[in-house]
Amino acid sequence: xxxxxxxxxxxxxxxxxxxxxxxxxxxxxxxxxxxxxxxxxxxxxxxxxxxxxxxxxxxxxxxxxxxxxxxxxxxxxxxxxxxxxxxxxxxxxxxxxxxxxxxxxxxxxxxxxxxxxxxxxxxxxxxxxxxxxxxxxxxxxxxxxxxxxxxxxxxxxxxxxxxxxxxxxxxxxxxxxxxxxxxxxxxxxxxxxxxxxxxxxxxxxxx
Amino acid sequence: xxxxxxxxxxxxxxxxxxxxxxxxxxxxxxxxxxxxxxxxxxxxxxxxxxxxxxxxxxxxxxxxxxxxxxxxxxxxxxxxxxxxxxxxxxxxxxxxxxxxxxxxxxxxxxxxxxxxxxxxxxxxxxxxxxxxxxxxxxxxxxxxxxxxxxxxxxxxxxxxxxxxxxxxxxxxxxxxxxxxxxxxxxxxxxxxxxxxxxxxxxxxxxx
DNA sequence: GGAGATACTGTTCATTTAGACAGTATGCCA
DNA sequence: TGGCATACTGTCTAAATGAACAGTATCTCC
Numbered sequence: 001x002x003x004x005x006x007x008x009x010x011x012x013x014x015x016x017x018x019x020x021x022x023x024x025x026x027x028x029x030x031x032x033x034x035x036x037x038x039x040x041x042x043x044x045x046x047x048x049x050x051x052x053x054x055x056x057x058x059x060x061x062x063x064x065x066x067x068x069x070x071x072x073x074x075x076x077x078x079x080x081x082x083x084x085x086x087x088x089x090x091x092x093x094x095x096x097x098x099x100x101x102x103x104x105x106x107x108x109x110x111x112x113x114x115x116x117x118x119x120x121x122x123x124x125x126x127x128x129x130x131x132x133x134x135x136x137x138x139x140x141x142x143x144x145x146x147x148x149x150x151x152x153x154x155x156x157x158x159x160x161x162x163x164x165x166x167x168x169x170x171x172x173x174x175x176x177x178x179x180x181x182x183x184x185x186x187x188x189x190x191x192x193x194x195x196x197x198x199x200x201x202x203x204x205x206x207x
Numbered sequence: 208x209x210x211x212x213x214x215x216x217x218x219x220x221x222x223x224x225x226x227x228x229x230x231x232x233x234x235x236x237x238x239x240x241x242x243x244x245x246x247x248x249x250x251x252x253x254x255x256x257x258x259x260x261x262x263x264x265x266x267x268x269x270x271x272x273x274x275x276x277x278x279x280x281x282x283x284x285x286x287x288x289x290x291x292x293x294x295x296x297x298x299x300x301x302x303x304x305x306x307x308x309x310x311x312x313x314x315x316x317x318x319x320x321x322x323x324x325x326x327x328x329x330x331x332x333x334x335x336x337x338x339x340x341x342x343x344x345x346x347x348x349x350x351x352x353x354x355x356x357x358x359x360x361x362x363x364x365x366x367x368x369x370x371x372x373x374x375x376x377x378x379x380x381x382x383x384x385x386x387x388x389x390x391x392x393x394x395x396x397x398x399x400x401x402x403x404x405x406x407x408x409x410x411x412x413x414x
Numbered sequence: 415g416g417a418g419a420t421a422c423t424g425t426t427c428a429t430t431t432a433g434a435c436a437g438t439a440t441g442c443c444a
Numbered sequence: 445t446g447g448c449a450t451a452c453t454g455t456c457t458a459a460a461t462g463a464a465c466a467g468t469a470t471c472t473c474c
Contacts, residue, residue: 005419005420005421007420007421008420019230020285020286021285022274023226023232023274023275024232024266024269024271024272024274025230025231025271027269027270027460027461027462028461028462028463029460029461037421037422037423038422038423038424039422039423039424039425040461040462041422041423041424041425041463041464041465042421042422042423044462044463044464045420045421045422046420046421046422047462048463049419049420059231060462060463061429061430061462061463062231062234062271062430062462063234063270063271063429063430063431063460063461063462064231064232064269064270064271064272064460064461065231065271067229067230067231068230071307072288072290072307072310073288075290075291075307075308075309075310076288076310076312077310077312078227078228079227079286079312081279081283083279083282084282100278100279100282101282102282102316103279103282103283103284103314103316104313104314104317105283105284105286105312105313105314105317106311106312106313106314106317106409107310107311107312107313109309109310110311110312110313110346110409110411111409111411112411112412113411113412130340133337133340133341133342134340135340139317152412153412198412199411199412200409200410200411200412201408201409201410202313202317202318202407202408202409202410203407203408203409203410204317204318204319204320204406204407205319205320205359205360205405205406205407212450212451214450214451215450234430234431234432235431235432235433236430236431244451244452244453245452245453245454246452246453246454246455247431247432248433248434248435248452248453248454248455249451249452249453251432251433251434252450252451252452253450253451253452254432255433256449256450267432267433268432268433268459268460269432269460270430270431270432270459270460270461271430271431415474416473416474417472417473417474418471418472418473418474419470419471419472419473420469420470420471420472421468421469421470421471422467422468422469422470423466423467423468423469424465424466424467424468425464425465425466425467426463426464426465426466427462427463427464427465428461428462428463428464429460429461429462429463430459430460430461430462431458431459431460431461432457432458432459432460433456433457433458433459434455434456434457434458435454435455435456435457436453436454436455436456437452437453437454437455438451438452438453438454439450439451439452439453440449440450440451440452441448441449441450441451442447442448442449442450443446443447443448443449444445444446444447444448
């Protein structure tokens, strides 16, 4: 793929910026305005060359429809938007989106799963799962409504609060275990509500 | 915010789907086509009501410029695209984007930092940083070209391969330490190339 | 110095598109 | 039964827009 000239790169950058910021592709007139061109055809000519070099897809006739093809874009995957809940109330299934405290946006390739409407995220509080290398402040992505396998990490509702535990089957009986010697070992999972199964984790550097 | 009718929600969903898949907002004619309307004004009427209810922003006169305002969108932040390198060659700064093996897309709020052109990602190999709860297979986001503080995790080029280590200052002298008793303790960091400083981590559930 | 590419100005034209007007059918609620 | 909102069909218009044509200046490379 041949390289773009400085001007051409500037135009590609501007289109990308606008698409990210506004969610709308700029028209040729708007591009001309931004660069101070008095003729829209200057933009036209640039776009023709950029398209010829393969950095813009074909969208003949359509308006505000420039499809950028950047090197990273070729690797880019669909981005999922997962709601973050502070703590999950009992009546969870009904009113979800309204109570979201935030939103994690991450591509599904990195996430490793295709999110469903039952996918949600929690911020980890405490170090009860430090043995599984899940730290205080981590954001965990969970899947609601699936049956956990033995050894998987789950979020369970204990004392009206979501807590992460390892789910274990011991002679057919489900148990929950905290991965930290400071916490009691096995909790019968008979009447506990499993809110979600661990799927992914995101951690920010401290500080 | 009043609720949308079923049809109105279908239209909002379709617009969102198209914007995510194509990167381009559908025109009224395309929406009419998709739903089998013989009149574009059916779409027009729906959009008017959706806008009135506050689920679409004002973009008068602009074409293909419907701005969706979904509940999650209100929390949504700018998504950064970070290249993944398998291993970082010595001539790093020059040719970056070309050699990317993949791309992590994640919103900057969750990531915790605003990415720069020097931000990149690596997949962790081995368990040399298990003491800092960084596991084999994790994806770490690093910042290139910044000076690490003592105690921060860094990627260093050792034997032509990137390895994660803890960066330490011992009486003014920089050292690298592996966070696993199996590995040698302190390595003088005099002539080592620090490729990046740890900023964030993403982990997928095993299996 | 000349050829060719880039980087524009200025203009015209056909198409796409949003927005408005007029009218019909259907279901719901009082 | 009447009123009202939703959910459409059908038509028209003006503005936004992409695309094309003609022409100029500058730069690099040969």
